[in-house]
Amino acid sequence: MSDFLAEGDHVIGVDIGGTKLMAVVYDHSFEAKGRSKRKSKSKKGEPTEERLTKTIQEALEGAGVERVRGIGVGSPGPLNPKTGVIIDTPNLAWKNFPLAKYLEKAFNVPVVVDNDVNVGTYGEYRFGEIRDCESVLGVFPGTGIGAGIIIDRKVFYGFSGAAGEFGHMTLEVDGPYCGCGKRGCLEALASRVAIAAESAALAARGDAPNLLATCGTDLAKIRSGALAEAIKAGDTMVEGVVRKAAYYVGIATGNAINMLSPEAVVLGGGLVEAMPKLYLEEIKRGISDHAMPFLRKKVRIVTAKLGDDAVVLGAAHMIAERVGDS
């Protein structure tokens, strides 16, 4: 049950991903009433915003609903959550695109837009087992390593609006180069790309025969599922690489616990979903080795439960709060 919406009210949650767009219509108790999905990029060069409008329209038709109270959107950033302007998303070819205004005009309802990691963390927070907590750190290792921070039951933005740049925490001075231009960032040490690079080198040297057989040495093919399978098939050195990366995520999480002292940590993303046991083990070990005992001892460490629905649910909750009556 929502505390914000009345019976008969509906809201829409939207997830703009690098590969897919998804829109879900929710009723006042956040039950899904209609959903629609399509690839983010069209082969004919149709602009993403038009594809997005169609996706939302389809979800509305699926739900048999004509009007909603508002639309919540999780999008890759950087973006400005106050204005709903997408500053830059190389993947979707948006540059300073006023997404909130665009959708407000198209559907004539209020729209909130926020960073996908914030929104996903918020979804896991509001609809998961940690909903009673006051402060939460969400950690999502994948192609990048994102984090969302909840303080006092709200997403924490900081002065710039972009707090939570967890992936660019320096953990190794003069370490490997990162996409951001600096060196030794957590992302450069422990993202899926970093894991894929080290694993591909193993494969090239003949030390990861199962991975070599399924993916060759192309980083683009070495996805989370393929890594999990190679480990299962006996590539022990690949397991070592993934464990080391997960441990680094644990060190960074420990550092964040030392600074923020959250009540709970929720771990999600492709790598955690593909190898939950391994990730949980190593991240807990990293926290245990690097967070101060007094700060870590009561922290709840949980894995994400909503899968692909975290962002749409989080976004729907955000807009429900914004437009709701209570």
Next chain:
Amino acid sequence: MSDFLAEGDHVIGVDIGGTKLMAVVYDHSFEAKGRSKRKSKSKKGEPTEERLTKTIQEALEGAGVERVRGIGVGSPGPLNPKTGVIIDTPNLAWKNFPLAKYLEKAFNVPVVVDNDVNVGTYGEYRFGEIRDCESVLGVFPGTGIGAGIIIDRKVFYGFSGAAGEFGHMTLEVDGPYCGCGKRGCLEALASRVAIAAESAALAARGDAPNLLATCGTDLAKIRSGALAEAIKAGDTMVEGVVRKAAYYVGIATGNAINMLSPEAVVLGGGLVEAMPKLYLEEIKRGISDHAMPFLRKKVRIVTAKLGDDAVVLGAAHMIAERVGDS
């Protein structure tokens, strides 16, 4: 002018240090009306709490004030700011000592007790050039490396009450051993003790002749002032050691900016006071190299201005807010 106290009201700020106790009586506009100081430890074994009571009593007499609205205290931790219980201070021989209750009983007024770094940060925040900021990170490198966090104009405590364990951020996996038991903490890399150890090794090898002449190779004698003098006298390798340590503080500050995105950073403590130019240079370089451009570009970096009065002023402001009418 205080927004909290009426004319004629007074409060007391207390600073409990490892070496000295200080109490200052402030009027409603935080003008100091009486102050008293003594060493924390008595030669005759007089308990610290009794020495503290005397110090406060003397400050009251000096001010010619009989009654105050309340007492604010900054103390070394760990402590519980909610209950005012000092959990453990090896230096002062307090263990689970209910300091707030003790002083409430002795002076029959409300008392707040908080961590000295939190209180010092709060003092610099409320009475310094960054008082208009909404969020502040205070960084104080010294024997340890403490930090205070201000979010939404209030000290941020986190779930455990002990957020801000900046000194134990891991920056070098398998790095030097830290007093906390783990390895590669900022404190183990960059505190005054770490600097003193590396500088003493230089002195022992004949590479820091000025430091050797003034301090020998005893870490206890290599204080911030002595380091500054040795550098001034031409010990270039000591300068290298201090610059490296300050740069590490900058890396850690950059990491904290990435997570928290504060509006301002205030740098204080013995090392910064002794070598403000060098510290500011290296910390800014560390931030520039390790914080994300979007988050760091508007952050104000300032040095602490209140010196020894930061804790008493911060504590006085805290209790004024607690007991005040607005």
